[in-house]
Amino acid sequence: MEDTIVFHPQLTKADALILEGLRQDIKDSSSSNAETSTSTPTARDEDLLRHLQAMNDPKDAHFEPSVTTNWDIDQIKLPLFLEKTVLRPYIRLARSIVRVETDVIMLTHLLLYFSTTIPSAVFLFTNFTWIHGVLHFVMQFSYMGAYTLLMHQHIHMRGVLDKKFAIFDHLFPYVLDPLMGHTWNSYFYHHVKHHHVEGNGPNDLSSTIRYQRDSLLHFLHYVGRFFFLVWADLPIYFIRNGKVMTGLKAGFWEFSNYAFLITMFKLHRNATICVFLMPLLLLRLGLMAGNWGQHAFVDDVDPDSDYRSSITLIDVASNRFCYNDGYHTSHHLNPLRHWREHPVSFQKTKHTYASQHALVFHDIDYMMVTVRLMMKDYKTLARCLVPMGEQIAMSLDERAAMLETKTRRFTEEEIQKKFKK
Numbered sequence: 001m002e003d004t005i006v007f008h009p010q011l012t013k014a015d016a017l018i019l020e021g022l023r024q025d026i027k028d029s030s031s032s033n034a035e036t037s038t039s040t041p042t043a044r045d046e047d048l049l050r051h052l053q054a055m056n057d058p059k060d061a062h063f064e065p066s067v068t069t070n071w072d073i074d075q076i077k078l079p080l081f082l083e084k085t086v087l088r089p090y091i092r093l094a095r096s097i098v099r100v101e102t103d104v105i106m107l108t109h110l111l112l113y114f115s116t117t118i119p120s121a122v123f124l125f126t127n128f129t130w131i132h133g134v135l136h137f138v139m140q141f142s143y144m145g146a147y148t149l150l151m152h153q154h155i156h157m158r159g160v161l162d163k164k165f166a167i168f169d170h171l172f173p174y175v176l177d178p179l180m181g182h183t184w185n186s187y188f189y190h191h192v193k194h195h196h197v198e199g200n201g202p203n204d205l206s207s208t209i210r211y212q213r214d215s216l217l218h219f220l221h222y223v224g225r226f227f228f229l230v231w232a233d234l235p236i237y238f239i240r241n242g243k244v245m246t247g248l249k250a251g252f253w254e255f256s257n258y259a260f261l262i263t264m265f266k267l268h269r270n271a272t273i274c275v276f277l278m279p280l281l282l283l284r285l286g287l288m289a290g291n292w293g294q295h296a297f298v299d300d301v302d303p304d305s306d307y308r309s310s311i312t313l314i315d316v317a318s319n320r321f322c323y324n325d326g327y328h329t330s331h332h333l334n335p336l337r338h339w340r341e342h343p344v345s346f347q348k349t350k351h352t353y354a355s356q357h358a359l360v361f362h363d364i365d366y367m368m369v370t371v372r373l374m375m376k377d378y379k380t381l382a383r384c385l386v387p388m389g390e391q392i393a394m395s396l397d398e399r400a401a402m403l404e405t406k407t408r409r410f411t412e413e414e415i416q417k418k419f420k421k
Contacts, residue, residue, distance in 0.1 A: 004383060006363040010316045012324075013064070013072050014052055014343040019314050019362060021048050021347070022386050029392045040351065052344045058101045065091060066105040066340070069146060069321045099162055102340045106150055106160045110172065113143065117179050124271040133274030140180065140279050144286065147180045148187075149323040153339055155188040178276055181283025183257035189250040190234055193243075196335045200295045200309050202415050205233050206288070209303060209415065213296040213407035214373045223288045230284075231255070286367075293366030294328045296373055297359055297406040304419050306332040307356035312346065314386065317365035326365075329358055354389030359403075362386050378404050 005023045007016060024044065041049075054062040064073050067087075078087055094104040120136045151173060154160050161169040177184055190206075198204035206226065211218040225233070231254050238247030261280075265272040299308030306329060313319070313326030325331075327342030337345060346353070353360065361369070364384040372381050378400035385391070385399055394402065410418070 005386065008316050008363060010320055011314070012320050014055065015314050015319050017048055017052065018343055018347060019386070021045065022314075022350075022360070022388070026387065026392055045347065045350075049344065049347045052347055056102055056340050056344065058095075063101075065095060065102050067091060067094075068105060068108055097162055097165060099157065099160055100338055100340075102338075103153075103160060106153070109146060109150055113147065113176055113179075117143065117176070121179055121271075121275045124275055125268050128268065128271050130270070133270065137274050137278050141282065144180055144279065144283055145317075145322050147176065148182070148283070148287075149325050149339075151177070151182065151187055152191070152325070153323060155192050156335055157338075178257065178260065179279065181279035181281075183254055183280070185253040186230075186234070186250070186257075189238075189246070189253070190230070192335070193246060193250075194234065194237060196332070199304075199306065199332060200298070201304065201419050203237075205230070205237055206291050206295075208292060208295045209298055209410045212409040213292065213298075214376050214404070216374050218409070219289075219292060219370070219374060222292060223285060226288050227284055231258075289370050290366040293369035293373075296369060297403060298410075299357065299406060300408065300410075300414075302418075303410065305356065307353060307358040311369075312353070312358065312360045313365060313369075314360065314362040315365050317367075329353070350388070357389065357391070359406075360386045360388060373407065 005019060005026075007019060011019065021044065051062070054060040055064045057063055067073055067076065073091075076087065091104055094107045095101045098104060098107055117140065120132075120139065124133055124136060150160065154169075154173065159166065159169040173182075174184060177187075195204060195206055198207070200207050200209065202209065208222070211222055213219075231251075234254070235247040235251035238244070238250060261272065261276055264276060294310055297309075297311055299305065302308050310328045310332050312329050315326055318324070318326030323339040324342045325339075327346060330337060330342040330345050334345070361381070361384045364372070364381075369381070372378075379396065381403050382396050382399035385403070387394065387399065391399065391402075
């Protein structure tokens with residue numbers, strides 16, 4: 001099995017190290033019991049953990065801040081003159097601006113958005129052409145994933161910049177959110193105040209448990225409900241749970257954004273379509289397709305377990321370009337965990353992941369998980385699975401069958417019995 005592990009050349013350094021450790025675990029299991037071989041940390045595990053921790057520690061000589069999505073810091077190759085006069089001073093300055101010193105990349109992205117997205121959008125409202133409009137949308141499409149996960153960190157940490165930049169940190173989402181397909185504050189209310197409270201359980205508006213997760217019809221129903229009813233469902237959810245003020249705030253921000261979009265549409269229809277409406281429609285589809293993939297595999301024995309109702313991805317799209325979004329189980333275990341700490345936490349507790357029968361995939365992202373489910377292509381999903389613990393002894397067919405059992409919809413009787421809250 002270890003020979004089928006794919007090491008994509010663009011994996012982050014942390015992901016490559018994690019994946020190599022898992023490959024070694026699989027290899028070791030061939031000469032020992034598969035269950036016990038991953039039950040306790042080895043010296044190799046401890047060395048890897050210390051290395052991952054050092055990469056995140058500004059006081060350590062091995063500290064590596066994230067500067068850009070495309071390369072790790074030691075992969076950025078510039079002429080020595082530019083490295084000394086541009087790159088190093090920029091990193092020093094950025095480390096003093098961002099809230100967490102690893103997060104130079106967040107300032108890099110904010111500079112990118114403010115220097116490209118905003119000027120382009122303004123120009124479209126003053127000198128519109130369809131060629132520019134389409135190109136602008138393509139550019140925004142390339143930004144949406146990284147921006148959404150930057151905001152994911154923002155809404156959990158209540159900001160990404162140092163406290164001395166609190167005003168700008170608080171206000172920039174009101175400028176950038178509509179340009180990236182978000183409505184004001186909706187991500188915060190839906191994700192932080194709602195999804196992480198309910199945890200894909202029966203009362204989660206984005207829960208997958210009542211759906212057959214390999215059914216296209218069920219998927220379209222799931223997406224359609226969010227598309228057309230989230231404006232009502234979310235405020236009603238809060239009000240029904242006694243959080244009237246939160247519900248009113250969620251409704252206020254959603255309708256305020258709609259009023260803004262209507263105003264802009266009246267001002268310039270074509271520019272509004274390219275700048276605001278197309279990103280909005282695409283992002284909402286992407287958010288629900290992604291959440292479907294994140295919570296498609298739900299254990300029928302213990303569906304209320306974070307280990308068994310979410311998955312971990314070791315892939316390029318999720319972790320290099322989207323702030324370690326692949327570590328979704330780690331995120332549900334601790335929503336306040338910093339994105340750079342997810343590989344550390346996984347390495348530290350991977351034996352718990354194994355004993356809890358958690359699912360770890362590689363060489364696939366959430367969108368393709370969803371696509372493969374719609375195709376009922378469990379063989380490909382099984383090939384992408386990185387087996388841990390008892391899963392190591394399974395054949396490919398057994399893994400595929402195991403995955404298929406975890407996509408079955410739950411009946412209301414099962415939900416009442418198996419969910420604690």
